[in-house]
Amino acid sequence: MASLTSPRTPRTPRATSGRRRSSVLLLIGPFFFLFAFTYLGPILYAFGLSLFRERFAGIGWDGPEKVFAGLDNYSRALTDTEFLTGVGRVLLYGLIYVPLLIALASVFALLLDSAVTAFRRTWQTVLFLPHIVPGLIASIVWLYLYTPGLSPVIDGLEVLGWEVDFLHGATVLFSLVNIAVWSNLGFNVVLIFVALQAIPRSTIEAARLDGAGEARIGLRVKLPQVLPAMMVATLFTIIGSLQLFTEPYILQASGNSSVSSTWTPNMLSYTAAFQSNDYHYAATVSVLVAVLAGVLSFTVTKISNRRALR
Amino acid sequence: MFPRRCHALSRSILTTVAAGALLTSCALSGGSSDDGTTTITYWSWTSGSQEIVDRFNATHDDVQVDFQLIPGGGDGGYSKMFNAVRAGKAPDIMTVEYPQLNSFITQDLIQPMTDWDVAELEDQYPEWTWQQISPTGEDVYALPRDVAPTVLFYRADLFEEYGLTPPETWDDFREAAVRVQERNPEAQLTSLGHNDGGLLASLAWQSGAEWFDTSSGEWSVETRDDNTQRMAAFWDGLINEGLVEAEPQFAEAHISDLKAGRTLTLVGAPWSAGHLSRYLPELAGTFDVAPIPQWDDEPTAGNLGGSTMALPVGSPNPDAAMVFARWASTSPDAVAAAAPASTAYPANINLQDTWAAEVSSANEWVRGMRLPEVTSAAAEEINPAWEWGPDMTESFARLTDAASARVGRERGLERALTDWGDTVIDQLRLRGYNVVD
Numbered sequence: 001m002a003s004l005t006s007p008r009t010p011r012t013p014r015a016t017s018g019r020r021r022s023s024v025l026l027l028i029g030p031f032f033f034l035f036a037f038t039y040l041g042p043i044l045y046a047f048g049l050s051l052f053r054e055r056f057a058g059i060g061w062d063g064p065e066k067v068f069a070g071l072d073n074y075s076r077a078l079t080d081t082e083f084l085t086g087v088g089r090v091l092l093y094g095l096i097y098v099p100l101l102i103a104l105a106s107v108f109a110l111l112l113d114s115a116v117t118a119f120r121r122t123w124q125t126v127l128f129l130p131h132i133v134p135g136l137i138a139s140i141v142w143l144y145l146y147t148p149g150l151s152p153v154i155d156g157l158e159v160l161g162w163e164v165d166f167l168h169g170a171t172v173l174f175s176l177v178n179i180a181v182w183s184n185l186g187f188n189v190v191l192i193f194v195a196l197q198a199i200p201r202s203t204i205e206a207a208r209l210d211g212a213g214e215a216r217i218g219l220r221v222k223l224p225q226v227l228p229a230m231m232v233a234t235l236f237t238i239i240g241s242l243q244l245f246t247e248p249y250i251l252q253a254s255g256n257s258s259v260s261s262t263w264t265p266n267m268l269s270y271t272a273a274f275q276s277n278d279y280h281y282a283a284t285v286s287v288l289v290a291v292l293a294g295v296l297s298f299t300v301t302k303i304s305n306r307r308a309l310r
Numbered sequence: 311m312f313p314r315r316c317h318a319l320s321r322s323i324l325t326t327v328a329a330g331a332l333l334t335s336c337a338l339s340g341g342s343s344d345d346g347t348t349t350i351t352y353w354s355w356t357s358g359s360q361e362i363v364d365r366f367n368a369t370h371d372d373v374q375v376d377f378q379l380i381p382g383g384g385d386g387g388y389s390k391m392f393n394a395v396r397a398g399k400a401p402d403i404m405t406v407e408y409p410q411l412n413s414f415i416t417q418d419l420i421q422p423m424t425d426w427d428v429a430e431l432e433d434q435y436p437e438w439t440w441q442q443i444s445p446t447g448e449d450v451y452a453l454p455r456d457v458a459p460t461v462l463f464y465r466a467d468l469f470e471e472y473g474l475t476p477p478e479t480w481d482d483f484r485e486a487a488v489r490v491q492e493r494n495p496e497a498q499l500t501s502l503g504h505n506d507g508g509l510l511a512s513l514a515w516q517s518g519a520e521w522f523d524t525s526s527g528e529w530s531v532e533t534r535d536d537n538t539q540r541m542a543a544f545w546d547g548l549i550n551e552g553l554v555e556a557e558p559q560f561a562e563a564h565i566s567d568l569k570a571g572r573t574l575t576l577v578g579a580p581w582s583a584g585h586l587s588r589y590l591p592e593l594a595g596t597f598d599v600a601p602i603p604q605w606d607d608e609p610t611a612g613n614l615g616g617s618t619m620a621l622p623v624g625s626p627n628p629d630a631a632m633v634f635a636r637w638a639s640t641s642p643d644a645v646a647a648a649a650p651a652s653t654a655y656p657a658n659i660n661l662q663d664t665w666a667a668e669v670s671s672a673n674e675w676v677r678g679m680r681l682p683e684v685t686s687a688a689a690e691e692i693n694p695a696w697e698w699g700p701d702m703t704e705s706f707a708r709l710t711d712a713a714s715a716r717v718g719r720e721r722g723l724e725r726a727l728t729d730w731g732d733t734v735i736d737q738l739r740l741r742g743y744n745v746v747d
Contacts, residue, residue, distance in 0.1 A: 055742040059524050060416035060700050061446050076740065149563045255505035255558035260711035274389040276704040277417060278741075 043290060049283035050074070073284035082262040083285060087292070089173070090264050094241035097177045102234055104181065105188035109226075110218040112189065113196040124193075128186035135183060139250035142179045147256055167257035172248075179247050184240070188233045195229035196222055231304035235297055242293050245270070265289045348630040349374045350402035353391065355382045356455075356617050357584060358652030359405070362638055365647035370637075373630040383407055388703050391622065395419045400622035403631035406452060407617050408442045409508065409702035415451055416700045420620040422449035426632040434640065434658050438694035443618055445524070445697070452618035453639040454657030458579030459611040459688035460512050461681075463586065465574045466598040468497075476600035480544055483603045487553040490574060500575040501567065502545055503559035504717040507706030508614060509577070510727070515696050516612035517541040517605055521731075522697045528744040529700065533731030540605065542723040549718055556717045565589050577602065579614040580669075580685045583653040587675030594675045599684050611688040613696075616657065649673065655685050662686055700743060705734050 050073050054064035077083045108127060112120055130138065145151045146166035157164055166175045199222060207221045223230075245266040252259040252267070261275070262268040265285055273282035352363060352375050363377040378401065381387045388410060394400050406414055414420045428450045432440055439454040464476055472493045477483035487499040503509045514521060518537040523530045532538075548554040557564055559576075567573040569590055576582060586597060602611055619635040621628055638644045642664040645656050649665070649672035656665050666682035699705050712730040716722035738745050 056416060056700070057742055058744050059527065059529060060412075060743050063416065063418035147563070255503075255561065255710070255714065258715045260715065261707045262711070271704070271707060274386065275384075275707045276701060276737075277389070277392045277413075 043287070046283040046286050046290075049280050050287050053280045054278070069280070073281055074288070076281065077284050077288055083265060083268055083288075086263060086265045086268050090242050090244050093173055093177065093244060094238055096173070097180055097241055098234060098237045100177065101181055101184060101188060101237055102230060104185055105192055105233060106223060106230065108185070108189045109192035109196055110222060112193050113222065114214050114218065124190070127189050130182050131184065131186040133183065135246045136250065138179060138183045139247045142175070142182070142247075143250055143254055143256075146175055146251075147254070167251060167254075167259075169258060172251065172257060172259055176244070176247050176251075180240075184237070188237070191233050192226055192229050195226035199225045228304070231300065234304075235300050238296050238300060239293050242289060242296070347372060347374055348627050349376055350627050350630045350634060351376045351378055352403050352631075352634065353378050353380045353387070353401040354405035354617075355380055355387055356405055356652070356654070357581075358648030358654065361647045361651050362644050365643055366634060366637060369643065370633075373633050375634050383410060384703055384706060392417065392419060395622050395624055398624055400624040400626075402622075402625045402627050403619055403635050404622055405455075405617050406620040407615070408439070408613070409511070409698045409706070411442060411452055411618065411620070412445055412698050413701045413703060414620060415445065419623060420451050421623050421625070421628075422451055423453065423621055423632065423635075424449050426628075426636075428453060428636075431636075431640065434660055436657065436659070436689065436692065436694075438613070438692050438696065439616075439618075439657050441694060442698065452620040453635050454616070454618050455639055456581070456616045456654035457657045457689060457692075458512075458581055458613050458615035458655065459685060459692055460516055460577060460579055460602045460614050461611070461684050461688050462600045462602050463576040463578050463582060463597055464600060465571060465593075465596055467596045468571055468574055476598075477603045478601075480603045480605055484544075484548065484553075487548060491553060497572045497574060498554055498567075499573075500577065501555045501557045501559070501564060501573050502549065502577075502717075503564075504556040504713045504723070505558050505710045507702075507709035507713075509559070510709060510713065510723075512579075512612035512614035513541050513545075513577070514538045514612070514727075515693060516602060516610055518610065518693065520693075520695050520697065522699045524697060526746060528746045529738055530746040531699065531731050531735050531738070533727045537605075538727055539724055542727050543721070546721055546723045549722070550720065560585060560589065569593070577614075579616075580653050580655040580681060581615055583673070583676050583679070583681060584651070587653075587673060591675065595678060598679050599681050601684055601688055609687075609691050610693055611691040613692050616654070618657075646672075653681070655689065662689070699734060700738065701741070704737065705730075708733050708737070 051069060051071075052066055053069040053073060055067050056064050112123060112127075133141075145153050148154050148165070154164065154166070165171060203221055203225070204217055207217050212220070243266055244264045248259045248263050249267060249270075251257040252261055252263065260267075261271045266289065269282045269285040269289070272278045272285065350373060352359070354377070360377055360379070363375045367374050380390055383406070388406075391400075391404055391406075391414075406420065411420075431453070435454050436457065439457060440450075443452040443454060444450045462476065469475070472490060474486050474489060477486045483499070490497050490499045511521065514533075514537065517540060519532070519535055519541070521531065521533055521538070523532070545554070549556050564573065568576070568586075569592075576586070578585075583597075583599070587594070590597075601609065604610070619638060621631060621635070625631055640658055640660070642661055645661045645664045646668050648654070649668035653669055653673060653676060656662060666686065669681065670677050670679075709726075709730050712726040712733070713723060716726040716729075719725075735745050
């Protein structure tokens with residue numbers, strides 16, 4: 001404590017703590033400023049928008065009237081079959097995509113981590129490469145591979161006597177899961193792989209001395225120790241699934257698929273804002289998606305904390 | 311010292327940037343300058359716009375136009391206009407297509423042009439365009455630039471090879487579709503752009519349908535009528551029997567089929583010739599154009615596209631903007647300027663001869679085609695009773711959704727159109743419009 005060792009300095013302990021407080025503020029201030037400005041602000045603004053609506057009357061020649069709607073927009077959304085089926089779709093998509101991605105990422109991370117893997121660096125790069133491709137470009141590339149008449153994949157499958165329609169019906173969901181896994185696998189592998197590298201080697205050696213094989217070490221020794229990393233990966237992926245937009249939007253815009261312009265909640269929000277100029281309803285849908293993401297994140301975090309405590 | 315200097319430096323940088331921003335915003339907002347010239351901004355995406363603006367600027371001193379290319383209406387252009395008008399940053403004048411005029415009026419985005427004496431121009435335009443730019447029957451909200459009567463483009467060389475003549479009726483069209491497949495199993499007579507709401511509307515329009523109607527003082531929406539349904543059933547039949555493929559128009563697969571002679575015709579409008587010439591330059595001389603096949607004895611055409619020029623609410627220089635709009639809509643010079651870049655047919659009746667002469671001389675691809683005579687005949691056969699709904703950008707998006715989900719199934723388009731009509735009614739009621747049961 002400077003004030004005790006040098007009485008000549010005029011600073012009192014209070015001044016020091018004031019200085020510390022201001023330096024703490026200086027350090028975390030930018031974060032809170034940005035957080036408020038780019039996150040809290042827009043959410044509050046969207047919530048504000050969602051409480052109003054523009055009402056037309058008669059034929060509509062007299063223009064819209066902005067009226068307070070209270071929670072009308074919310075009751076409209078919660079009875080809107082497009083919104084509800086959209087939510088159902090992203091949940092189903094998440095239900096397929098999240099476990100698949102985390103399982104695959106864990107397997108690849110374990111393979112990379114196990115000593116037997118040759119060309120580790122090469123594999124790491126190969127797995128990570130698709131993640132560098134922007135989602136938009138990835139979707140266009142896959143759209144090409146899904147389009148009959150253009151796709152060598154479909155031609156190849158036809159030669160084998162297998163006719164697949166990647167862009168219609170229930171298959172679309174799997175086509176989208178495929179794009180997402182392709183794009184995001186590498187990132188999640190790295191996430192889990194880094195955690196694996198941090199595991200004390202002694203635990204692995206102990207298991208090996210006890211006669212455990214590589215597979216058993218992977219499942220019983222390594223994975224339990226990287227559970228937090230897997231939970232983080234899961235959390236990000238769940239939130240990402242709820243935000244599903246780019247990939248189905250590209251399929252929809254191609255005009256070749258049964259994906260509609262309101263296929264996911266985000267697409268519904270986009271269409272409401274930019275096709276119908278109904279920003280109030282778009283905001284309502286966005287707020288509901290944010291709430292849903294919040295609830296899901298909270299649940300996942302709770303579950304993972306409980307596990308960590310056990 | 312250093313921090314202070316740094317501070318001073320950053321302040322001077324900030325000042326410069328701010329001054330620059332001010333200058334830029336001055337430049338953007340245009341307005342009158344000292345020498346008495348008024349510079350206006352014009353937002354459009356239609357081909358030929360740049361050429362028209364260049365010609366206007368070269369021939370005018372008091373008004374100069376700054377043309378700004380924006381995304382196509384349904385692809386974000388209309389959304390941009392909506393936001394700009396609501397934010398008070400509207401351009402001086404902008405392109406709006408016929409289907410969207412009603413939504414621009416109901417959303418208070420464009421203002422009446424009545425004060426600029428446009429009523430005197432009424433007899434220069436086809437009846438149906440005047441009704442669509444003046445839907446309330448009182449004020450005029452836009453000046454028509456081009457119209458797009460539906461016609462049939464066909465591969466004249468392959469028609470001759472397969473022993474076909476351009477089909478006069480839709481029954482003939484069907485027979486021709488069968489003949490084409492007999493002669494060449496790889497080929498098809500045409501493909502249907504099922505995801506294009508405007509195309510489906512033009513086909514229904516030609517069949518005599520009237521999807522929207524305000525004559526009762528409320529909206530009525532009708533897609534279950536016989537005229538809509540015969541059109542839908544016709545295309546369902548062709549598609550389900552494998553005679554015609556449903557595919558997005560001018561997409562990669564469609565272009566490659568046209569190129570290879572696997573797709574022989576295109577239901578289009580005069581502007582389509584410009585598209586075809588850009589995508590298929592090597593096929594110059596192989597295409598010709600015929601009237602759209604008919605349902606009944608009385609020849610009719612639909613309208614597929616076309617655009618108007620509208621004055622946004624908050625237009626900074628409406629007087630100067632109207633000088634330009636009036637010129638672009640009524641001057642033969644504008645038609646001549648656009649001809650090399652666009653084959654769109656002028657709405658103004660007085661300009662149609664100029665167009666006929668210019669389009670063939672300016673566009674090599676079109677030369678030798680019967681485009682002028684077929685177009686001018688078709689332009690007079692458009693059913694004037696057709697009205698558009700109050701929110702066509704959204705309604706078209708929903709029509710695309712409905713058709714994409716159902717096309718190719720048993721009675722797919724028929725059901726898509728009836729479902730769509732119901733959805734539109736629900737949506738309009740949600741927004742507060744009165745809709746007749």
